[in-house]
Amino acid sequence: MTSLFHSYRFGDLTLPNRLVMAPMTRIRAAADGLATPSMATYYAQRATAGLIVTEGVQPSLVGQSSPGTPGLHTDEQVAAWRPVTAAVHASGGRIFAQLMHGGRVSHPDTTGSVPVGPSAVPAVGEVFTPTGPKPAPVPRALDTAEVPEHAESYALAARRAVDAGFDGVELHGANGYLISQFLSSNANLRTDRYGGSTANRIRFAVEAVAATAAAVGGHRTGIRLSPAAGFWGVEETDSAALYAELLTELARLDLAYVHLEATADEEVLLGLRRAWPGTLIMNPVLPMGAKQTGLAEADHWLGLGAELISFGRAFLANPDLVERLRGGLPLAPVDETTYYQGGDAGYLTYPAYQHTAA
Numbered sequence: 001m002t003s004l005f006h007s008y009r010f011g012d013l014t015l016p017n018r019l020v021m022a023p024m025t026r027i028r029a030a031a032d033g034l035a036t037p038s039m040a041t042y043y044a045q046r047a048t049a050g051l052i053v054t055e056g057v058q059p060s061l062v063g064q065s066s067p068g069t070p071g072l073h074t075d076e077q078v079a080a081w082r083p084v085t086a087a088v089h090a091s092g093g094r095i096f097a098q099l100m101h102g103g104r105v106s107h108p109d110t111t112g113s114v115p116v117g118p119s120a121v122p123a124v125g126e127v128f129t130p131t132g133p134k135p136a137p138v139p140r141a142l143d144t145a146e147v148p149e150h151a152e153s154y155a156l157a158a159r160r161a162v163d164a165g166f167d168g169v170e171l172h173g174a175n176g177y178l179i180s181q182f183l184s185s186n187a188n189l190r191t192d193r194y195g196g197s198t199a200n201r202i203r204f205a206v207e208a209v210a211a212t213a214a215a216v217g218g219h220r221t222g223i224r225l226s227p228a229a230g231f232w233g234v235e236e237t238d239s240a241a242l243y244a245e246l247l248t249e250l251a252r253l254d255l256a257y258v259h260l261e262a263t264a265d266e267e268v269l270l271g272l273r274r275a276w277p278g279t280l281i282m283n284p285v286l287p288m289g290a291k292q293t294g295l296a297e298a299d300h301w302l303g304l305g306a307e308l309i310s311f312g313r314a315f316l317a318n319p320d321l322v323e324r325l326r327g328g329l330p331l332a333p334v335d336e337t338t339y340y341q342g343g344d345a346g347y348l349t350y351p352a353y354q355h356t357a358a
Helices: 037-045 075-090 144-163 178-183 203-216 239-253 266-275 295-303 313-317 321-327
Strands: 008-010 013-015 019-021 051-057 095-099 168-172 221-225 257-261 280-283 308-311
Touching (some): 019 321, 075 095, 144 168, 178 203, 221 239, 239 266
Parallel strands (some): 019 308, 257 280, 280 308
16 A cells, blocks of 8 residues: 655655645745745754645735745745745755645735736725735736736746745645636636636646646646535535536646645535546645544545645644654644744744653
């Protein structure tokens, strides 16, 4: 049976194990979306993961969802990321940047402009702003002629990511952000070629991924998806068929991987596993749910055909998660109060396991 600690090769990368550090927002970037020395230390501490996927990185200013997140749309941001990728590589790791366009999940107080989306339908709930949570505003519906430039923004950011030293990129197509909004049946009320039928609603996702793969290579391009997740009020009335059709189209692009979240019934997810011929990263538990991924959940999905398993919160408090799991060592709990507070506490202060003499 495949073990979590077996090596795996995709694209130009050989992963020493099958653990992936999932993307997790930490709100630690400096002004103007610049990566910091603390971010270099944070990711390097976790470089024993088979693959690291960073927190969401905005591909454009209008694509920024929350304050304090990093970007990849200016030369200064590229320069700021280079020490981060260099630190990970010097520690023996591999790192992809997650490209995240927030779409309607944003606020003018954060970006200086009205958020955009497929339709003028606001997200459900409050969004983060520099002065605290505020109700999600009504986004400006993109004109048909504008949509391709937002698909292309992922490709432009991907080129910058490679220039910054990243091994590849993951498009954030999950959790109610822009790609997910286009896939939706209630956030996307369009009547043009980007709305209505499943073929039209997957079009933006396919165009964004295709543009990115053309820019940096399919072997450097992945996408994260969350079927039927419901985040930020996004609904999909036909998730199984929608995502099966999407994966059929994406299979033509020879991508590095698809990263699925366990947001739908296992039967639906198994159908998507069968529909996707390439590498599958599986996030086996509901993001931000009560459970955290452990060895049992990882082994379950390896047995069902996933090649790689992503771990989220466990990596926050356990920078040496690979060795803890390999050795059957206890996992440290995460302090949720430090998720988004900024600073190094709860960021760089989780130690590796301390062995004691017998």
